[in-house]
Amino acid sequence: MSTKQCSDCSGSYPDDVDGPSRRLAALVSWPAAPLTDSLVRRALTDIGQVEISPSLPTLPLSSKLLQWAAYDTIDHSLTVTEPNRVLSSAYTIRKALIRKHFFARCTRSYILKHPQSVLATSVPRTWDIEMSFAHELDELWHDELWDLGEELETSPGRWYILKPGMADAGMGIRLFNSKDTLREIFEEFEGHSDDEEAESCDTFVITSQLRHFVIQEYVANPLLIDPREFLPGSHVKATERLRGRKFHLRTYVVASGVLRVYMYRRMLALFSCEPYDFPRRGNNESSISLLPHLTNTSLQSRRGEEGVRLFDELIGHHILSGIEGNINLLEPDIADIREQMAQILADVFKAATEQAIHFQPLPNAFELYGVDFLVSHVPSGSHGPRFQVNILEVNAEPAIELTGPRLTWILEDLFKSIQVVCIAPFADGVSDQIDSWKVGEVRHNMQKCLDMQVRGAMGW
Template sequence: MFLCNNIQVSSHSGPSSLHARLLSPSSPVTPDPTIPLQIAAMLNALVSWPTTPLTDSLVRAAIKRIGLPTSFVAIEEAAGVQPLLQWSTYDDIDHERTHFDRTTVLASSYIFRKALIRKHYLSRGIQAYLKKRPDSILASACPSTFEVEISFADELDEMWTDELWELGYKLDSCTSWWILKPGMADRGMGIRIFHTKEELQQIFESFEDSDSENEEAENDGQDVTAVVISQLRHFVIQDYINTPLLLDPSETTDREKSTEKLIGRKFHLRAYCVAAGALQLYLYNRVLALFSSIPYEALSINTSGDHLDLRAHLTNTSLQTEHGENNVRLLTELEGCHILSGEGGNIFTLSSIEKLLSQMSEVLSETFKASLQNPVHFQPLPNAFELFGVDFLVSHDLASATDPFQVKILEINVEPAIELTGPRLTWILEELFISIAEVCVRPFFQPPSDGKEPNWKVGEMRHNLLKCLDESVQGPAMQ
């Protein structure tokens, strides 16, 4: 049972203390979610994105677009007002009110969603899900993953004979490459590629001295991606996908470009998905392709990881800000480009794009189902919604028995860095936030007059949102 103490607490206390209080035994005080909301003359909207002005402006424009009478209020003015829309950064949301005022308060973030956004929790949840459902698409869409909890580099010696025995066995064969990612970092921080035990040891040793490394890098004008190992502790090690689909983004602006001048570059897909209530899941059909800044270089067992140029392999836009939006394309813009991976020579077609969109929808559906199996770290609420940025890599495997193009889920991000999309494609963000307002905000504060939910089936597209999942969650968060 998800029970609550009826006590007075600060409305802006941290999520950890809130979690403890919400799990304390007492009598449930959650309002009956079946009671219809009586709309006040004016909707109060708390919009606060202090570090991301673009998001702030998009949210305000979307709220105005749906036409509900709205008064924008500051944080200090929001206490006690209702009805209240909290469309703000996670830290500025009053999560206490989100939990208790289920019928009058709508929030743009779930309170607990670590099962999705922490790489080690996500991997753990998917592996547990696959033990019960080995035929799930996640079996092929999630790279082989190992978890590492480490504070100092010298701890690695004992791990090779215990929790990392299987990884050590694979590294001894020297036939594959692996990618290291901090479980709680973002924007490419701490990501490294290696293929031997010695290289992984050197990586962790370099992290121990990251303060001096950062200072030297800043003095040299280099990108700073080192992390402090003792502060992060949790890492994941994933099988590096060495068969990426390669295209040349310059071909989208110069269709007459000679094929001899095309250069294959790696990219990943940034898909935006919206979770609403408890629980519907939607995939925004305008997917971005984020390219690396330099040509792709295939890795071999003879390649040294010591001086590897990560720019050919990492496609994080935040690590390549000097290239602006030149490396950002819509997935649909890539239709007609020459495929430069595999045997090459073929054309990337609209049919392939549609299949990738279908795969992403199915992978997202299964991923959220897996996270629902961990109710402590993912608790959907009926009066909350959230925008996630999901990263996929497209593998081009000619040996595949089904389709040569297969999406691999990499990670799920909250409050994604949409400002890195660039001015050219800002219009897709404008339409995304309007769609969120129409699908998540309007129905809560202006429900249908007949009281019936719209008949929106899984697989159906509305407002440029493809419905991936429609679950009726009955569990701790709903008690």
């Protein structure tokens, strides 16, 4: 088939645009994420005729357009006005998922309406507040934070974690266990020195520019594992030399249309850079080392294989939390944790659909999220499973480049799966295989977690 160059973009169009199969043009642009850009382009090579352009092309009426690009690059109005011809890689409105304070309100509302939901036990207790200056706490203790204030005064052994509602990369995260410490944290944000910023693990924020914060009850009994155990080249073998580190699970989740949710089965375990220790103050009364507690990859002082592992690679590792003795993480444990995650994800997206103002799925859109979970270790003798999964947050445009070169292959597989599940049915106009995919079933390393019709969704 002969082609002709498009004068409005770097792509080209076939001469016979009125042929039996409509062409697919693709906008691919990730200015701040070159690895994502490369992965998208590689995934699209499995589709027959597709012309890729870094800018929005002008299409013949018989062509389809795929916008697989950064959120700010996508023409969202085109997504809404051309639902039959345009497929985009982000929902236009999804604050209920990706903003921490909106997410807290979303899940809290859902739990109140559905007290039997798995979210009732898998979302840490959360308070969301809006403030700019430390003195505003005086009023909050009598209003939004009155029950938290009661707990701080009667249960000093409990710890809580403060997170800015719209910051990422671990910025602004702090631990506290008293009213005075929380006030000192906000005073630190108001007026800091260069030394204070350096001491805070590069997580300083300016409170007056953020305003929205969430406070969560700190999960003090995380599952602990030494990621060096069985690591190639490591000589750490003996149990007595192992030191447990905290980690969270980064799970890639794809939402498609209105609404199907898929969980990518090859998930990552992201470890803190120091062995875990229960929160305690340093010599400075308001100073608490965050290094044993923060597992965000962008904050680690040492990166590489030691801090980023596949979850499946931890099978057989010694569990270093709890007092049960010499026990290991087994394959059934990982299967149980995965199943808990799938159930949580289903209810999280159900909760979001009940927030019609802040989450609006579209039939001609899909989106990749990085969802973070923390696994806590339930002591022996307790009823139910020995591990409890807690959802921490949902991230749009996850920083996949922090995965590291050793595990880039799973990202290639992930984006190929997205192409098969989300792009191919749009390009080919055939969705029989997707329609027959049952909830719980695994295909292309994706487990379907949810399949529902969101009534009132635009275009449905």
